Amino acid sequence: MLSIVVKAHAKINLSLDILYRRVDGYHELESIMQSIGLHDVVTISIDPDAEVKTLNPAHLIRVATTSPEVPADEENIAFTAAKLLMRHAGKYMPIRINIQKNIPVAAGLAGGSTNAAAVLVGLNQLWRLGLRPVELAEIGEKIGADVPFCIFGGTALVGGIGEKVTPIRRRGEDFGVVLVKPAFGISTAEVYRSLDLAEVRHPNTLGMLDAIIEGDFTRVVENLGNVLESVTLPRYQSLQEIKMALLSAGASGVLQSGSGPTIFGLTPTGAAAVEVAAKLRDRYPTVTATTLSAKGQEIVG
Numbered sequence: 001m002l003s004i005v006v007k008a009h010a011k012i013n014l015s016l017d018i019l020y021r022r023v024d025g026y027h028e029l030e031s032i033m034q035s036i037g038l039h040d041v042v043t044i045s046i047d048p049d050a051e052v053k054t055l056n057p058a059h060l061i062r063v064a065t066t067s068p069e070v071p072a073d074e075e076n077i078a079f080t081a082a083k084l085l086m087r088h089a090g091k092y093m094p095i096r097i098n099i100q101k102n103i104p105v106a107a108g109l110a111g112g113s114t115n116a117a118a119v120l121v122g123l124n125q126l127w128r129l130g131l132r133p134v135e136l137a138e139i140g141e142k143i144g145a146d147v148p149f150c151i152f153g154g155t156a157l158v159g160g161i162g163e164k165v166t167p168i169r170r171r172g173e174d175f176g177v178v179l180v181k182p183a184f185g186i187s188t189a190e191v192y193r194s195l196d197l198a199e200v201r202h203p204n205t206l207g208m209l210d211a212i213i214e215g216d217f218t219r220v221v222e223n224l225g226n227v228l229e230s231v232t233l234p235r236y237q238s239l240q241e242i243k244m245a246l247l248s249a250g251a252s253g254v255l256q257s258g259s260g261p262t263i264f265g266l267t268p269t270g271a272a273a274v275e276v277a278a279k280l281r282d283r284y285p286t287v288t289a290t291t292l293s294a295k296g297q298e299i300v301g
Ligand code: ATP
Pocket: 069, 070, 071, 075, 076, 077, 078, 099, 104, 105, 106, 107, 108, 109, 110, 111, 112, 113, 115, 116, 146, 188, 258, 259, 260
């Protein structure tokens, strides 16, 4: 058995705009995505010497996870990632994927997408395929809209339906991030279905781009914006309450990540995020203090 361990980081959207609904029904996105320190640990093992009697991925790939909320079969998108790269590379052998889940599920933090990205990055290394991030991202976009970003990681301007990823070099400190997830999940598809673009206030993507490149915390806070809040905030009053609670606890700016329901608060430093999180822990079930991260996937063993 050969194994590799990958830290698969979650993301937040510092800004998320939907420009228009395309003729194919998808939404044209314009978002600044940012990896954060919070991560799952994905261990991928292959057995190159095993005698293989089938080319059926369902018999070759096994997924295990520590979370009861995540499917441990072909429904897991880490399975899909392994299947696609197996076919692409023509490498048919037993693969075991073990996901230690720390990222809240169905939370707007790209938990599944980053697991799929970890499998692509890990198998690329184990099989010595030498595929570049852009090639892995092309496979990733067949799996899910956030997978290409999760392969590049760090900070990026993301367009199309998620497949156009332009990495950005960010200056300055890793700001602190406090994540608060209420007990319920939100269906991404349902949020997009309910979006009325005539009603939304579009965020200033260019303003955020400039601010994050400069590492200017005040202007990053000023330019936080997510059009999907126009659907979720009126519908779930508790999200507005979480925003107020984060601000009262000391966060400088607050926003919903992706389609929610996670709300994040930004602080100038990681230490400040720990203090804010401590004030909210007894009020909300899932509160996490972390920082921005320069990496999406990290091979650690
Ligand atoms: P995004 O921000 O990319 O929209 P999300 O953070 O809102 O994603 P996920 O945590 O990826 O949502 O979970 C969405 C659904 O995908 C869950 O309901 C879960 O059953 C399913 N799923 C499949 N594979 C995974 C995985 N490896 N990790 C988490 N969820 C998974």
